[in-house]
Amino acid sequence: MSANATTIPSGTFNPSLARRKLTGTVFYGACIVAVGILLLTLFLLLYDVFRSGLPWLDVDFITGVPSRRVERAGLFPALIGSLEMGAMVGVMAFPIGVGAAIYLTEYARDSWVNRILQTNISNLAGVPSIIYGILGLALFVRALELGPTVFAGALTLTLLILPVVIIASIEALKAVPGNQREGAYALGATRWQMVRRSVLPAAAPGIMTGVILAMARAIGEAAPLLLIGAATFVTFTPAPFGTAYTVLPIQILGWAQLPNQDFHGLSAAAIIVILGVMLLLNGLAIVIRIRLSRHIQW
Amino acid sequence: MTAQSTSLSLRRPFSERVIETLLFLAASLGVVTTIGIVLVLALETYHFFEEINPVDFLTGTVWSASIKPYHWGVLALVSGTVLVAGIAMIVGVPLGLLSAVLLSEYASPRVRTVLKPILEVIAGIPTIVLGFFAINFLSPEILRPLIGEKNIGIFSALAGGIVVGVLITPLIASISEDAMRAVPRGMREGAYAMGATRFEVIRKVIFPAAVSGIMASIILAMSRAIGETMAVLLAVGQQPQFSFDPRDSVQTMTAFIAQISMGETAQGSIQFKSLFAVATVLFAVTLVLNLISSWVVRRFRTAY
Numbered sequence: 001m002s003a004n005a006t007t008i009p010s011g012t013f014n015p016s017l018a019r020r021k022l023t024g025t026v027f028y029g030a031c032i033v034a035v036g037i038l039l040l041t042l043f044l045l046l047y048d049v050f051r052s053g054l055p056w057l058d059v060d061f062i063t064g065v066p067s068r069r070v071e072r073a074g075l076f077p078a079l080i081g082s083l084e085m086g087a088m089v090g091v092m093a094f095p096i097g098v099g100a101a102i103y104l105t106e107y108a109r110d111s112w113v114n115r116i117l118q119t120n121i122s123n124l125a126g127v128p129s130i131i132y133g134i135l136g137l138a139l140f141v142r143a144l145e146l147g148p149t150v151f152a153g154a155l156t157l158t159l160l161i162l163p164v165v166i167i168a169s170i171e172a173l174k175a176v177p178g179n180q181r182e183g184a185y186a187l188g189a190t191r192w193q194m195v196r197r198s199v200l201p202a203a204a205p206g207i208m209t210g211v212i213l214a215m216a217r218a219i220g221e222a223a224p225l226l227l228i229g230a231a232t233f234v235t236f237t238p239a240p241f242g243t244a245y246t247v248l249p250i251q252i253l254g255w256a257q258l259p260n261q262d263f264h265g266l267s268a269a270a271i272i273v274i275l276g277v278m279l280l281l282n283g284l285a286i287v288i289r290i291r292l293s294r295h296i297q298w
Numbered sequence: 299m300t301a302q303s304t305s306l307s308l309r310r311p312f313s314e315r316v317i318e319t320l321l322f323l324a325a326s327l328g329v330v331t332t333i334g335i336v337l338v339l340a341l342e343t344y345h346f347f348e349e350i351n352p353v354d355f356l357t358g359t360v361w362s363a364s365i366k367p368y369h370w371g372v373l374a375l376v377s378g379t380v381l382v383a384g385i386a387m388i389v390g391v392p393l394g395l396l397s398a399v400l401l402s403e404y405a406s407p408r409v410r411t412v413l414k415p416i417l418e419v420i421a422g423i424p425t426i427v428l429g430f431f432a433i434n435f436l437s438p439e440i441l442r443p444l445i446g447e448k449n450i451g452i453f454s455a456l457a458g459g460i461v462v463g464v465l466i467t468p469l470i471a472s473i474s475e476d477a478m479r480a481v482p483r484g485m486r487e488g489a490y491a492m493g494a495t496r497f498e499v500i501r502k503v504i505f506p507a508a509v510s511g512i513m514a515s516i517i518l519a520m521s522r523a524i525g526e527t528m529a530v531l532l533a534v535g536q537q538p539q540f541s542f543d544p545r546d547s548v549q550t551m552t553a554f555i556a557q558i559s560m561g562e563t564a565q566g567s568i569q570f571k572s573l574f575a576v577a578t579v580l581f582a583v584t585l586v587l588n589l590i591s592s593w594v595v596r597r598f599r600t601a602y
Binding site: 015020023032033034039044046049052095096104107116127129162163191195223249257 | 311313314316317320321324325326327328329331332333334335338339342364370392394396397399400404408413416417419420422424425426427428429430431433434435438464467493495496498500505518521522524525526527528531552555556559573574577578581584587588589592595
């Protein structure tokens with residue numbers, strides 16, 4: 001503390017409170033306007049999608065296949081493709097992601113190997129999704145000769161969402177109190193028994209939420225699939241290992257890129273469907289979280 | 299409890315070691331992924347540079363991959379990417395930061411429980427939907443009447459930048475809000491006790507204390523805007539040109555990769571190889587941004 005810092009300024013102190021409070025009010029107003037713009041954008045987006053899409057949304061649209069004639073076109077292949085994709089990604093990402101998270105929180109010591117593993121996962125979360133498509137193309141489609149199939153796409157999307165699943169699972173595992181682990185050890189449990197019987201059930205709600213939200217992300221994400229051969233005109237139900245397939249976001253892109261404006265309506269109708277799927281998955285996540293956390297108390 | 303399950307051997311059972319190995323393999327998959335990405339990009343980019351001079355690639359400003367004479371000046375795609383990401387930052391940073399301040403400092407718990415899920419909904423919208431919104435509403439019904447039909451088309455960097463700005467807003471808002479809420483209550487109250495107004499507390503206490511998280515969120519958002527594909531592909535168009543006019547239709551690096559992979563480009567052709575070279579530039583840029591972001595967090599973090 002120097003003498004200079006404590007010198008009292010000469011003259012009377014002018015708090016100019018009115019001006020300072022006005023600045024504050026203006027800033028508060030700016031915050032409200034910012035959130036208002038966001039809400040307005042969300043509203044306009046939904047309004048636009050429903051205005052353009054509702055007239056086309058009917059049973060024939062859901063059960064139909066793409067057609068060059070706009071009034072006969074449907075999105076059944078894309079819907080099934082997306083659901084197959086989401087299910088396969090969930091089945092693969094769940095064990096690997098949770099396993100990795102368990103290793104990093106319950107097993108890993110503070111060694112350089114494990115620090116590399118951790119840093120690497122957070123860096124992978126920042127890699128653009130289309131880069132994963134390039135890896136999938138070289139590795140799954142060409143090197144492993146899976147061809148442009150739903151399975152190759154699902155493997156690629158699994159790699160893409162793994163960091164998300166791992167990070168969410170780590171959060172859930174870290175939230176379990178330490179005495180939960182010590183209690184299990186005190187009863188003579190091995191490390192795996194402790195994890196399996198004591199920590200995992202307590203972390204399950206958080207983990208399941210993370211996995212389901214990651215599946216929703218996989219269904220909405222399509223950039224990598226452009227490289228894994230997803231087509232925009234598939235007129236049959238894609239089989240998991242068959243060669244041609246499409247998914248909802250790619251179908252939306254395909255219709256939106258056609259010059260004929262009527263097809264934009266089909267895009268909008270398909271958007272309503274994909275938003276519906278997202279809503280169902282989010283609802284499912286909430287239900288599972290509530291059901292699983294019913295018996296947890298500490 | 300049966301007698302055999304209470305064996306008192308201190309050696310870890312074989313099954314325990316198998317499980318630990320399996321878990322370690324799961325955790326290592328990420329490293330394999332990283333090595334795979336780097337190898338594939340390096341190998342294929344090397345093949346591209348066998349035919350095209352790397353200096354011409356990195357300094358050229360004309361890009362023509364489908365119409366002869368071919369030009370491979372990646373700066374045309376880099377400028378398009380920078381333009382779209384720049385507009386996205388101009389839109390997303392103020393929206394994100396102001397929303398974060400509102401949520402962290404002004405909003406009552408009840409308002410928070412409504413606003414937070416809405417931000418999560420925006421974060422969860424598939425990006426193709428925002429691209430569709432750009433060409434079906436934003437361009438034809440707002441931008442074109444406002445700027446003039448002659449001056450701006452359906453596809454423009456401006457429309458693409460705005461929707462990408464909207465989609466990075468939740469990212470900035472949630473990370474910044476976490477950083478601001480982590481500032482201890484005592485620091486706020488100390489400032490109030492000194493006679494500061496609420497805005498002065500935010501500007502001179504909260505903001506400096508949370509600056510590492512705020513900076514990190516902005517850099518991550520920039521990386522996300524640069525890597526965004528589907529919204530940009532639809533909204534910005536496919537005109538690679540070295541331009542910084544927001545009204546122009548341009549092409550980003552991601553949109554070029556998408557366009558080549560959707561077309562009938564033969565594998566092994568120079569066009570196909572160029573895809574990997576562009577992807578290498580994209581990967582390098584986002585990797586550097588992500589590393590800066592984690593460095594900022596480590597360097598400027600003040601733990602309370």
